[in-house]
Amino acid sequence: MLTTTLDTQRLRLRRYKPEDLQDYWEIGHSDYEIIRWLTGASWPPLRSELDTVAQFALNADPEIDNFPFAIEHNGALIGGVEIQKPGDLKEFPELPTIGYWLSQKAQGQGFMVEACVAALHWGFSREACDVFGARVFATNYSSQKLLKKLGFEPAGVCLRYSKPLQQDVENIIMHLPRDRFEALHGDAHVMMGAAL
Ligand SMILES: CC(C)(COP(=O)(O)OP(=O)(O)OC[C@H]1O[C@@H](n2cnc3c(N)ncnc32)[C@H](O)[C@@H]1OP(=O)(O)O)[C@@H](O)C(=O)NCCC(=O)NCCS
Numbered sequence: 001m002l003t004t005t006l007d008t009q010r011l012r013l014r015r016y017k018p019e020d021l022q023d024y025w026e027i028g029h030s031d032y033e034i035i036r037w038l039t040g041a042s043w044p045p046l047r048s049e050l051d052t053v054a055q056f057a058l059n060a061d062p063e064i065d066n067f068p069f070a071i072e073h074n075g076a077l078i079g080g081v082e083i084q085k086p087g088d089l090k091e092f093p094e095l096p097t098i099g100y101w102l103s104q105k106a107q108g109q110g111f112m113v114e115a116c117v118a119a120l121h122w123g124f125s126r127e128a129c130d131v132f133g134a135r136v137f138a139t140n141y142s143s144q145k146l147l148k149k150l151g152f153e154p155a156g157v158c159l160r161y162s163k164p165l166q167q168d169v170e171n172i173i174m175h176l177p178r179d180r181f182e183a184l185h186g187d188a189h190v191m192m193g194a195a196l
Helices: 018-029 047-059 111-127 141-150 178-185 188-195
Strands: 012-015 067-073 076-084 097-102 131-137 153-162 167-177
Touching: 012 111, 018 047, 018 076, 047 067, 067 111, 076 111, 097 111, 111 131, 111 141, 111 178, 111 188, 131 141, 131 153, 131 178, 141 167, 141 178, 167 178
Parallel strands: 097 131
Antiparallel strands: 012 067, 067 076, 076 097, 131 167, 153 167
16 A cells, blocks of 8 residues: 655645645635646636545545645645646656645745655656656746756647636646656655655
8 A cells, every 4th residue: 555645854745634625725726826837727716626626636546546645844734746647748648747836935945846756756656657747838937947856857848728828838848767866866765665
């Protein structure tokens, strides 16, 4: 059974709880500065949409489903990171992907690098794959900076319809080879011991 709690130096990644819903709404789902960079959410925000996301998050099977981790700092929800099974990248249908968001207040402190390193160790182990993928808007420079720190490299471009922006947006497709990730951020089994 895969663990669903990952502790890092400053953070805990864990399964979402029903009590997270209000905070998720306030610090993430109803903040345009977060939602404008994600393709799937409506703007203006809909509580019913968040309820659907939350229902899935609460019941996700860590062995096979897209698995969203809540990111907690000092006991408070500050964001989320999701390990997604292959399917998001039509151009690379075999690759699992990663998605993430951080509350505005929590940005600029290196929390997302820390969270993504833990989530990717978990993800590489679950998917047993050699490469992870990601997709980022061509104008999302802070996310591109983060992906580069993790070891991702550009691998192509694509157009995707953005629900909040209601238009097609140019995206950069990024690849993270497992050996490059482990050279930069350690080996999963060493980092996480028996937890995997
Ligand atoms: C993308 C996003 C997660 C990046 O957040 P972030 O806080 O900038 O990410 P990081 O964890 O990499 O933090 C890096 C910043 O923390 C700073 N920092 C401070 N203390 C640090 C520490 N101990 N370790 C590392 N970095 C630290 C870094 O200098 C860097 O700041 P800089 O960009 O001004 O140089 C955030 O902007 C976000 O949620 N955006 C909206 C949603 C989104 O775009 N999702 C991704 C779609 S592809």
